[in-house]
Every structure is written in structure tokens, then in C-alpha cells.
Amino acid sequence: MTLALLFPGQGSQAVGMGVALADAFACARDVFNEVDEALGQKLSTLMREGPEDQLTLTENAQPALMAVSAAAARVLKVEFGVGVDRAAFVAGHSLGEYSALCAAGALSLTDTARLLKLRGQAMQRAVPVGQGAMASLIGPKTDLALAEAAAKVGAEIGVCVVANDNNAGNIVISGEKAAVDRAIEAAKELGARAILLNVSAPFHCPLMQPAADEMAAALAAATINAPVVPVVANVLARPESDPEVIRRLLVEQVTGRVRWRESMEWMAGEGGVTRFAEVGSGKVLTGMAKRIAPNAESAPLNMPEELEAFAKSLG
Structure with a gap:
């Protein structure tokens, strides 16, 4: 079995996401507290209680989705002894690429939260609402x-x-x-x-260039380490591990195409992946995986019982 971990993007958010993890595991609560502290806002309360229209705001949805993914990855490691290094590849859909990089140790949790908060704000600023x-x-x-x-x-x-x-x-x-x-x-x-x-904005198109410029400045100041496993980048649909290339690709990703079908086809083909696990909120990527790579196993990992069953299945 060759495993790839997938990290969801915007659209997978929902009020109540991450609550079961926080209620069951101290290490998940630690992740949510660290993100709250990094952002100077009670994002965890917004995730738990809503309102939905505030959670859906790009600047909140992006770090919130990452936080749930990071919490699930931390629970897998701390509670069940399954590190990200058990996977051959990680990949994330749009903002999920940041979650993947965080899980793989390329970005710190604090930096990831702050970068995604800025990314959401910058994308919103780039184009007036309605245009x-x-x-x-x-x-x-x-x-x-x-x-x-x-x-x-x-x-x-x-x-x-x-x-x-x-x-x-x-x-x-x-x-x-x-x-x-x-x-x-x-x-x-x-x-x-x-x-x-x-x-709220037209993502992944040339109109996002002002946001790309803001992210280029922020990423230039961020510490990026080599990930413990290669990250299949959205704009390449191929794996990458070089920190400086990753930095450049994250800037290109703001205006560039999310090549998710090609990324999945590469992992299931040349990458030899036979099992996909979606780490975080929802099951959007699991549904896509079943359509793109029907011969591979795919399942979501966001509830305590799913994480436990997954860890046991790895032996």
C-alpha cells in the first residue's frame, strides 16, 4: 500500500468542524489554541458556534480549515503514532496546500495560520465585491x-x-x-x-495579481523547511521538496490554476498511490478521489473514530 494524505480547501468549512476532535483530544485543543493565539482572535469559538456567514469569510475559512487539518494530523501522530512520514506524498486543494506543508513540517503552525489569514484578506482586497x-x-x-x-x-x-x-x-x-x-x-x-x-472574489485568475504580490512579500519573510515528504504542488501537478521552489509556487498558486485532476492522476499513476486519506473537514476530496482514481482506496479522516480506524488499518 502506498499512501497519500490530502488536505481540503475552501468550501469544506462548516460550523462545528473540529469540535469532536477538540472534545476528545487535548493535543487537538492545543492546535486550536495555538492558531487562536497566532491570529489574536477566537477562531476556535467561531468554528464551534458560528455564525456561518462569519466562518465562510475567506479570511476566516482559510485558517480555520487549516486548523482542523492540523489538529487531525496532530491527533494521528500523538494519539495513534501515525506520522505524516507514513505517506509517500501530501497534497492540498488551494489553501489546503498550506495545510499539507504545515503537516509535513515545511511551515510552522503559527506561520501557516498567519499566512492564510493574510492570503484570505489579500484575495478579498484584490477585486471589489461584485466585479x-x-x-x-x-x-x-x-x-x-x-x-x-x-x-x-x-x-x-x-x-x-x-x-x-x-x-x-x-x-x-x-x-x-x-x-x-x-x-x-x-x-x-x-x-x-x-x-x-x-x-466573495474570483480566485485563481489574473485578477488576483495584487494578492499574489502581497503573498510574495509575506512568503519572502517566512521560514520554509524541506517537507518530510514531497508535496504535490497545485500549479505543477508534480511533487516538490525544495523550500525555495515551494516559496515561488505558493505565489504562483494565487493566480494560477489548481491542477487537482492532474495531481491525483499523477499520484495514482506514476506515484503508485493506492490509498488516499483526506485529513480535515468534510469529504469533498474523497469524492473527487473516487472519481479520478477509482481503483484506489479513499476515505475522510476528521472524526475520532475515523482516525482510530485508519491508524489500526495501517498496522
Whole structure:
């Protein structure tokens, strides 16, 4: 068995996430307290009690999702003796790449929390609310070629690109509102269904360049160590362990495409991964894994009993 650990991104947040871990394990509570201290806010209380609209704010959702992933990884290590080094690779979807780097020891928990808080704020600042949009193109006819063709039509009147290549049947476009609207019409004509996403900014497109510039400055000052296992980077869809390359890729990731389908295909193919475990809130990546790599085992790890069963299954 070859294992890869996956770390979820925005959209997996929910009020109550991490509560079962915090109630069951002191080491999980320690993680949440450390994140609260790093940010100077009671993020753990927001995660436990809501309100949902505050938790969903990008600047809160990003560090909160990371905190749950970090807590789950810490419980695996401290309570069940399963370190991240048992995996061949780690990978995270968008902000989840920071969670993966934190779990693999490349970034400290404090630095990761602060970087993600800034990342969320910078992304929100980059484009005034209402000027940008994102849309999910879905359905059996939806593939990368269709999405790129639709985005190209949108790009005739403004910025519009493929932002997230999640899996066949689920691809996200991003850009200026009018351009995305035009791309949606084109996608429908090509046989896809399209849903405007309830997001506060158009992530992973050139409009995010101001946020990328802010993150470049912040990351330049951050300590990045070599991860204990390679991190499959969003913008490369290949593993990377060099700290300076990782620093550059995290900047590129702000405006660049999340190449998740390709990342998963590489791990299940050349990487030889036969088992995927999603560490953190929700099970979005588990669902994607089952579609992209149906021959591999995949399961979410966010409840105490799931972590315990997973650790026992490793022997």
C-alpha cells in the first residue's frame, strides 16, 4: 500500500468542524489554541458556534480549515503514532496546500495560520465585491477542453480562465463577472451545466495579481523547511521538496490554476498511490478521489473514530 494524505480547501468549512476532535483530544485543543493565539482572535469559538456567514469569510475559512487539518494530523501522530512520514506524498486543494506543508513540517503552525489569514484578506482586497465571479461547469460532457473553450469565449470581453480543474465533470472558471457570464452561456451551448458559485472574489485568475504580490512579500519573510515528504504542488501537478521552489509556487498558486485532476492522476499513476486519506473537514476530496482514481482506496479522516480506524488499518 502506498499512501497519500490530502488536505481540503475552501468550501469544506462548516460550523462545528473540529469540535469532536477538540472534545476528545487535548493535543487537538492545543492546535486550536495555538492558531487562536497566532491570529489574536477566537477562531476556535467561531468554528464551534458560528455564525456561518462569519466562518465562510475567506479570511476566516482559510485558517480555520487549516486548523482542523492540523489538529487531525496532530491527533494521528500523538494519539495513534501515525506520522505524516507514513505517506509517500501530501497534497492540498488551494489553501489546503498550506495545510499539507504545515503537516509535513515545511511551515510552522503559527506561520501557516498567519499566512492564510493574510492570503484570505489579500484575495478579498484584490477585486471589489461584485466585479468578479466564479462558476462551476458540471455534467458528463464537461472536460478541460470544453471548459477552456468556454473560458476563451468569455475572455473576448474580459478576464476569464479555468481556475480549478477538479475532475472530469467538475471544472471551475473564474474572472470578471461579465466575462464569466458570457462563458457560462458558451458552456451551456457546448453541453455543460453551469452554476455561479457563492464566493466573495474570483480566485485563481489574473485578477488576483495584487494578492499574489502581497503573498510574495509575506512568503519572502517566512521560514520554509524541506517537507518530510514531497508535496504535490497545485500549479505543477508534480511533487516538490525544495523550500525555495515551494516559496515561488505558493505565489504562483494565487493566480494560477489548481491542477487537482492532474495531481491525483499523477499520484495514482506514476506515484503508485493506492490509498488516499483526506485529513480535515468534510469529504469533498474523497469524492473527487473516487472519481479520478477509482481503483484506489479513499476515505475522510476528521472524526475520532475515523482516525482510530485508519491508524489500526495501517498496522
